[in-house]
Amino acid sequence: xxxxxxxxxxxxxxxxxxxxxxxxxxxxxxxxxxxxxxxxxxxxxxxxxxxxxxxxxxxxxxxxxxxxxxxxxxxxxxxxxxxxxxxxxxxxxxxxxxxxxxxxxxxxxxxxxxxxxxxxxxxxxxxxxxxxxxxxxxxxxxxxxxxxxxxxxxxxxxxxxxxxxxxxxxxxxxxxxxxxxxxxxxxxxxxxxxxxxxxxxxxxxxxxxxxxxxxxxxxxxxxxxxxxxxxxxxxxxxxxxxxxxxxxxxxxxxxxxxxxxxxxxxxxxxxxxxxxxxxxxxxx
Numbered sequence: 001x002x003x004x005x006x007x008x009x010x011x012x013x014x015x016x017x018x019x020x021x022x023x024x025x026x027x028x029x030x031x032x033x034x035x036x037x038x039x040x041x042x043x044x045x046x047x048x049x050x051x052x053x054x055x056x057x058x059x060x061x062x063x064x065x066x067x068x069x070x071x072x073x074x075x076x077x078x079x080x081x082x083x084x085x086x087x088x089x090x091x092x093x094x095x096x097x098x099x100x101x102x103x104x105x106x107x108x109x110x111x112x113x114x115x116x117x118x119x120x121x122x123x124x125x126x127x128x129x130x131x132x133x134x135x136x137x138x139x140x141x142x143x144x145x146x147x148x149x150x151x152x153x154x155x156x157x158x159x160x161x162x163x164x165x166x167x168x169x170x171x172x173x174x175x176x177x178x179x180x181x182x183x184x185x186x187x188x189x190x191x192x193x194x195x196x197x198x199x200x201x202x203x204x205x206x207x208x209x210x211x212x213x214x215x216x217x218x219x220x221x222x223x224x225x226x227x228x229x230x231x232x233x234x235x236x237x238x239x240x241x242x243x244x245x246x247x248x249x250x251x252x253x254x255x256x257x258x259x260x261x262x263x264x265x266x267x268x269x270x271x272x273x274x275x276x277x278x279x280x281x282x283x284x
Contacts, residue, residue, distance in 0.1 A: 009097060018106045019132035021283075031098030031110040031126050032057035033156075036135065038224045038283050041172070042165050045157040045245045051095040053245075056156035060091045060124045060141055061114060061269075063153035064208075064237060064255030067192055071119065071258050073149045073266070078119040087190065090155065092118050098126070106130045120148035122269065133284040141275040149258045149266040152232075152277040153251035160244055162223045173221030175246055177238060179204065182211035185235070185254060185262060192256050204238035208254060212236050216248050229280040234263055252277050 009028035013035075016023050024035035032055040036044040048054035069080045069088035080088045098110040107129045114122045121144040129136045141150045164170040185208040186196040193208065201207055216236055218226040230250035237249040252275070258266050269275045 014100065014103055014108055016106050016108065016128065016130045018130045021130060021132055021135075023128065023130050023135060025108055025110070025128060026055065027098045027100050027110055029055075030057045030094045030096060031112060032094075033128065033135070033137070036281070037165060038226075040165050041162045041220070041223050042168075043158055043162050043220075043224065043226070045159055048157070052090060052155070053242075054157050056137075056154055057094050058091070058124060058126055058139060059151075059153040059155055059249075059251070060093055060139065061118060061120075061122065061148070061150040061152075062088075062091050062258050063151050063155075063249070063251040063253065065089055065190065065192055066258060067190070067256045071149070073258060074147075080117050080119075085190075087192075093124055094155075101125075121145045122148060122150075125274075134280055134282040137279040139277045139279075141269045143269040143271050143274070145271065147268050147270045150269045150275045151251060151253035151257050151266055152275060153237075153249055154279045155247060155249050156281075157242075157245045157247055158218055158226075160242075160246060162220045172223035176217075176219045176221070177204065177240060177246055177248055178217040178219065179209060179236060179238060179248070180213050181209035181236070182213065184209050193254050193262055195262050197262070203240070205241050206239050207237070209236045209238060210234075218246070218248060224283050227282045229282065230278060232277040250277070250279050 014025040022037040026034040034055040045054040066088040069082040071078045092115045098112040102109040111125045125140040127138040161171045181200045183197040185193045216228045233250035239247040
């Protein structure tokens with residue numbers, strides 16, 4: 001484990017290592033997993049034009065878009081600041097600094113408040129555990145004073161072509177994403193669910209997939225194969241339209257799911273009873 005000194009907290013990294021697997025964590029940028037190395041291959045995008053385009057970041061207390069930044073719950077309505085046109089995207093902790101609570105050679109635990117833009121007092125805690133054959137992430141959404149709705153998820157950006165760590169010129173073929181849903185949520189022009197479902201796409205491009213019947217697989221020809229597991233996920237969002245990366249995102253509710261919709265009322269975190277989600281990336 002290393003924690004290099006840095007004048008800019010955004011550049012500081014925690015490094016965990018287990019055999020030929022390693023991860024780096026960026027506490028100053030959403031506590032995200034900023035790198036994943038497996039068997040000499042570099043698998044996650046380490047940089048992006050925006051903080052929404054690299055690493056594997058936490059989405060909380062909502063995932064995806066929140067229509068017009070509005071939360072209507074329990075007979076009351078609140079407004080959160082939009083950050084993607086008229087909508088609010090990916091929650092409040094995507095790029096905020098996380099406090100490092102614990103760190104060891106193969107695990108770390110980090111925490112961040114939900115912030116002043118969220119109408120309920122609360123916080124998220126993420127635990128990162130690495131072994132030689134898997135990365136396990138556990139996310140807790142804590143309500144500090146009163147019940148609140150919440151949806152959790154992760155947004156990993158996998159390289160379209162993985163590179164060797166010892167020679168970046170050696171690359172795999174284009175990544176393949178294999179996922180078997182029963183349905184997809186129909187989306188409007190803003191990428192928000194309409195309340196209807198349709199047949200699954202032959203090849204996901206930017207889709208919210210429901211009733212996924214087996215763990216999604218991310219496979220690089222000539223390189224590693226990853227199996228993705230999240231028992232709490234109610235949907236998987238798959239995005240393959242970016243020229244440099246693909247996303248396979250487990251989420252415990254749909255975009256705009258805090259306002260109800262296709263999956264009904266959102267889950268609720270209560271004081272002393274946090275919402276919990278897990279995400280495991282396995283290989284070997």
